[in-house]
Amino acid sequence: MAEYKLLTKDIGVEGLQTLPVYERRGGYQALRTALRDRTPDEIIEQVKISGLRGRGGAGFPTGTKWSFLPRDVFPRYLCINADESEPGCFKDRYLIDENPHQLIEGIVIAAYALQVQHAFLYIRGEYHDQRLLLERCVEEARAAGYIGERILGSDFGCDVIVHGGAGAYICGEETALIDSLEGFRGQPRLKPPFPAVKGLYGKPTVVNNVETLSNLPHIVSRGGEWFKAIGTERSTGTRVWCCSGHIERPGCYEMELGRPIRELFEEHCGGMWKGRSLKAFQPGGGSMQVLLPEHLDLPLDMDAVMKAGSSLGAGAMMFMDETTCLVNVSMRLVDFYHHESCGKCAPCREGTYFESQLMHRLEAGVATLDELDTLKDICANMDGKCFCPLGDTATWFVMSAYRHFRAEFEAHCGAGACPVTGAHRPLLAGTA
Amino acid sequence: MLAAQTRAEIEHARGRYPHPRSAILPSLWAVQHELGWLPPEAMAEVAELLGLAPSEVQAVATFYSMYFKRPPGRHHILVCVNAACALRGADETAAHIEQRLGCPSGTTTADGMFTWESTIECLGGCGGAPMMQVDHHFEEHLTPQRIDTILARVAAQPAAHRDGPPSRVPNPPAANTPPPPTAEGPPSAGAAG
Numbered sequence: 001m002a003e004y005k006l007l008t009k010d011i012g013v014e015g016l017q018t019l020p021v022y023e024r025r026g027g028y029q030a031l032r033t034a035l036r037d038r039t040p041d042e043i044i045e046q047v048k049i050s051g052l053r054g055r056g057g058a059g060f061p062t063g064t065k066w067s068f069l070p071r072d073v074f075p076r077y078l079c080i081n082a083d084e085s086e087p088g089c090f091k092d093r094y095l096i097d098e099n100p101h102q103l104i105e106g107i108v109i110a111a112y113a114l115q116v117q118h119a120f121l122y123i124r125g126e127y128h129d130q131r132l133l134l135e136r137c138v139e140e141a142r143a144a145g146y147i148g149e150r151i152l153g154s155d156f157g158c159d160v161i162v163h164g165g166a167g168a169y170i171c172g173e174e175t176a177l178i179d180s181l182e183g184f185r186g187q188p189r190l191k192p193p194f195p196a197v198k199g200l201y202g203k204p205t206v207v208n209n210v211e212t213l214s215n216l217p218h219i220v221s222r223g224g225e226w227f228k229a230i231g232t233e234r235s236t237g238t239r240v241w242c243c244s245g246h247i248e249r250p251g252c253y254e255m256e257l258g259r260p261i262r263e264l265f266e267e268h269c270g271g272m273w274k275g276r277s278l279k280a281f282q283p284g285g286g287s288m289q290v291l292l293p294e295h296l297d298l299p300l301d302m303d304a305v306m307k308a309g310s311s312l313g314a315g316a317m318m319f320m321d322e323t324t325c326l327v328n329v330s331m332r333l334v335d336f337y338h339h340e341s342c343g344k345c346a347p348c349r350e351g352t353y354f355e356s357q358l359m360h361r362l363e364a365g366v367a368t369l370d371e372l373d374t375l376k377d378i379c380a381n382m383d384g385k386c387f388c389p390l391g392d393t394a395t396w397f398v399m400s401a402y403r404h405f406r407a408e409f410e411a412h413c414g415a416g417a418c419p420v421t422g423a424h425r426p427l428l429a430g431t432a
Numbered sequence: 433m434l435a436a437q438t439r440a441e442i443e444h445a446r447g448r449y450p451h452p453r454s455a456i457l458p459s460l461w462a463v464q465h466e467l468g469w470l471p472p473e474a475m476a477e478v479a480e481l482l483g484l485a486p487s488e489v490q491a492v493a494t495f496y497s498m499y500f501k502r503p504p505g506r507h508h509i510l511v512c513v514n515a516a517c518a519l520r521g522a523d524e525t526a527a528h529i530e531q532r533l534g535c536p537s538g539t540t541t542a543d544g545m546f547t548w549e550s551t552i553e554c555l556g557g558c559g560g561a562p563m564m565q566v567d568h569h570f571e572e573h574l575t576p577q578r579i580d581t582i583l584a585r586v587a588a589q590p591a592a593h594r595d596g597p598p599s600r601v602p603n604p605p606a607a608n609t610p611p612p613p614t615a616e617g618p619p620s621a622g623a624a625g
Contacts, residue, residue, distance in 0.1 A: 075450075087554040088516045094559075118450075125461075125498045126510075126555050128568035161448050166457055166496035169553065183453030185495035201450055244516040244558035251559045286515065286554065316558070318516050332515045335552045342495075 004230065004256035006238045007214050011098040017133060019140040022101040028146055030217035034109050035154040038220070043113035047216070049224030051236035055091075056081055056172070056209030057285065057314040059235075059302045066114060068196035069204045076204040078116040079181065079195075080107055080213060082123035082130075083165055083172040087286025087336055088316030091240040092210035094252040096123075096130045099214070100137040104160065106213035108146060109220055111158040114206055118159055122177050125166040135162045169340035173388050174207035175199075176342065187344045188388035211240060211315075231257035235301045239315050243269045246276065246321035255300060262296040265319065276321040280404065284313025286333050287393035289400035290326070309400065325420035326405045327412050330398040331359035337394035348391025351382040355394065364425045365415035372402070372409060434477050438466045442481045452482045456492050460499055468593035469500035497553065504547035505540040506591035510565045511550045516558035525562040526550040528576050532583060545587055567592035 015021040022028070034043055048063030069076060080103075084092040095103060111119050121138075123131050138160050141147045149157035163181060170176045171186040178200050180186035199205025215237060219227050228236050235257040241264055244250045248270030255264055261283065265271065272278055278293045289310040291298075298304050305312050320329065338352035358375050361367040379395035386392050402409050411419040418425065434442075441462040445455035459478045463470055470493055476486040493499045511529060513522045526537065529548055533541050540547040557563035560572025564579075571582050 084556055085554060087514045088558050089554070090556040090558050093556045124556075125496070126553075126565065126568070129570070163454075164457065164461060166460070167498035167553065168496050180457070181454060182451065183456040183492065185492055242558060244561060245519045250520075250561065318519070318558070320519060324519065328518070329515050332513070332518055332552065336514055336554065339552050 004238050005254055006218055006230070007095060007099070007102065007211065007240060008252070008254040010102075016098065017100055017137065019101060019137070019144055022099075026221075027101055027217075028105055028141075028144075030220040031105050031108055031112075031146060032152055034112055034220050035152050035156060040113045040115055043109065043220060046219055046224035047113070050215075050219045050227035051224075051231075051234070052212065052215055052219065052227065053235065053302065054209055055211035055215075055239065055315065057086065057287070059312070062208065062212055065196065065208075066110075066206060068194065069114060069206065070197060073204050074115070075118065076114065076116055077200040077206075078107070078111050078114055078119040079174070079177060079200060079205060079207040080119060080121040081172060081174065081177060081207050081209045082121060082127070082134075083169075083177060084127075084210070084314070085124055085169040085172050085340075086314040086316060087333060088244055088282065088318045089242050089285045089314045090244075091242045091252055091315055093127055093130060094242075095210055095214055095240065096127070096134060100133055101141065102214050102217060103210055104134075104137055104141050105146070106216035107160055108141075108151065108158060109216045110206070110208060110213055111160075112151075112156050115156075116158060116206075118161065120181055120200070121160060121162045122171070122181055123162065123164055124171070125164055128164070131162055131164045138162060168342070169336075170342040170388075170390055173390065176388070177207060178205060185342070187342045188390075190387075232299065232301045234303055239300065239312070241300075242316045243319070244316070245281070245319040246273050246324070247271065247319050248273050258299045258301050260296070261298050261300055261317075264300065264317065265296055269317075269319070272319065272321050274321070276323065278319060279322045279324050280320045280326065280401075282310075282316075282318040282320075282397065284311045285316035286318075286336060287311075287389075287396060288313045289396050290404060292404060323421070325363075325418055326401040326408055327359070327363050328418065328421070328423075330401045331356075331363045333397050334359045334394060337390060341390060341394075345387035345391065347382050348386040348388075348394065351378055351386075351391060352394050354378050355382075355398070359398070360425070360427060362409065362412050363418055364427050365412055365417045365419070366427065367413050369410060369413045372413065376402070433471070433473050434463065435466055438462050439477075439481065442478060446482060453484060453488075455482055456484075456489060457496075460489070460493055464499060465593055468591070469503045505544050507546050507567055507586050507589070508592060509546055509548035510555065511537075511548065512553070512555045512557065512561070512563055513550045514552055514554040516554070517561040517563060520561040522550075522562040525564065525574050525579065528579055529564075529583075532580065546583075 010025045044066050052062045053059045107119050165171050168186045171180045173188050175189035176186040195205040231237050238254050240252050240254045253268040280290045302312050334355045338356040341348045341352045343349045379399050383392050383395045442459040445458040446452045463474045475489045479486040479489040511526045537550045562574045563572040
């Protein structure tokens with residue numbers, strides 16, 4: 001089965017990042033259609049019918065999110081979440097690098113549907129070259145009349161402002177993104193009120209992911225019913241999967257939702273490298289629980305993967321071969337959350353610190369069996385008790401790895417080194 | 433202490449947002465692009481330009497990992513050692529760079545040429561792992577030979593923060609930009625034509 005190419009169908013066409021080439025491929029026709037033939041409410045209705053769910057990780061239905069905006073409250077804002085920082089995730093960078101105008105067209109369509117005059121595209125600081133590319137494309141679009149006042153001769157006008165972050169994973173959480181955009185330290189806000197009611201500058205705000213918005217030109221061009229026919233009943237459309245780890249062909253592959261994970265793994269990723277066997281994989285990015293080879297036959301369907309105890313999250317698939325130490329991988333992911341904890345709430349700020357200390361002792365082979373109970377206790381005191389999902393998800397991978405590979409965790413205790421790789425890892429200061 | 437161009441960039445950024453405070457991050461980027469880091473006096477100048485207290489700007493600057501609080505070398509290298517890169521040899525990549533540069537992660541070479549650090553923050557280059565960023569640019573599918581070639585090439589280039597990309601010059605506010613938002617009524621919602 002070939003890839004189902006929707007968002008990626010034109011990728012590879014020379015010069016696609018320039019406006020003339022994008023227009024020759026039919027670019028900005030959907031925006032033209034939207035402004036000429038559709039009311040904002042009609043577009044929202046089509047997005048609802050399409051069943052499009054957010055591609056940033058949580059999978060919330062986009063049309064429903066849009067309909068939470070209170071009527072007749074202005075100004076209102078659209079924030080584009082290009083703060084892609086989930087470990088293993090690089091699809092948004094791919095979509096920006098390869099087809100930036102598709103995103104910009106989606107942004108202006110969304111702005112029209114939501115009657116937003118200012119859209120802020122928040123892109124992570126590390127995507128510096130991508131920010132420059134987007135700035136150039138926004139100016140191209142502005143010069144052509146796709147952004148600005150009276151777009152394409154209509155009564156609708158909107159501006160798109162590209163805003164660079166500066167290195168903070170938490171700014172991918174929608175309320176932290178808003179805080180950061182307002183010029184504060186990016187820390188999450190208490191919900192409710194949700195951004196749709198009180199967001200940027202206290203005004204109604206929608207935050208949508210890059211891939212989510214890149215779908216809009218296609219939904220407007222061909223209709224919600226057409227889109228809904230792709231994928232499964234509750235996971236419609238395609239997704240761009242970022243595949244990494246011990247596979248022959250790491251990279252981004254777009255596939256219809258509902259296809260078996262095995263198809264993605266074997267046909268597109270080329271299976272395991274070096275003729276090795278699969279030990280485990282993570283289906284949704286660094287936050288998500290680990291799965292086993294028997295889960296390869298699960299469909300790429302959000303609900304089915306949730307039932308199996310994990311999530312498709314941000315669409316990042318990381319595959320690990322039989323030589324992988326799950327304690328080592330867990331340690332790195334825990335280190336990441338410790339590094340990225342914003343410090344606002346104690347369970348996450350302190351919990352990730354202790355988690356990290358303990359994982360380093362475990363990987364160095366100096367932890368005791370009792371400390372595994374301590375690890376479970378720490379995680380139990382974090383999951384569901386943190387201010388935002390960062391602290392909760394800092395426990396998910398490590399606890400799922402512990403469940404599936406308990407013997408491996410126990411074998412580390414008192415071993416003096418990593419029993420899987422034989423590596424002697426120096427202890428962090430303060431963990432001896 | 434800031435160059436006229438940097439001050440102009442900050443003023444331009446300030447005008448793009450409904451609230452000047454939103455211009456802190458782009459302003460700090462402009463400063464770092466000029467000076468290579470964020471000296472306290474420069475942050476105070478940003479605060480003055482944006483009508484904020486210096487402590488407000490410092491509080492923001494210290495939250496984000498990409499702003500340098502002390503001068504880095506002429507070039508900056510970030511090596512990802514998160515899980516996906518580690519599976520494909522990121523630790524060996526970091527060890528090779530450490531050996532080549534002769535200084536540990538988080539430090540600068542004796543000649544001031546490179547500051548390098550291994551980072552647990554995933555840089556979004558997992559498909560090209562192991563990878564690093566050199567002066568913000570992605571370098572992927574690293575091997576010891578490729579790393580050596582990149583280091584030699586970059587060492588011959590001007591310092592990152594003095595000769596940035598030409599597109600650094602801010603675009604003048606376009607004539608076709610809608611006015612800043614107000615709390616008054618909705619824009620017209622009718623489909624044109």
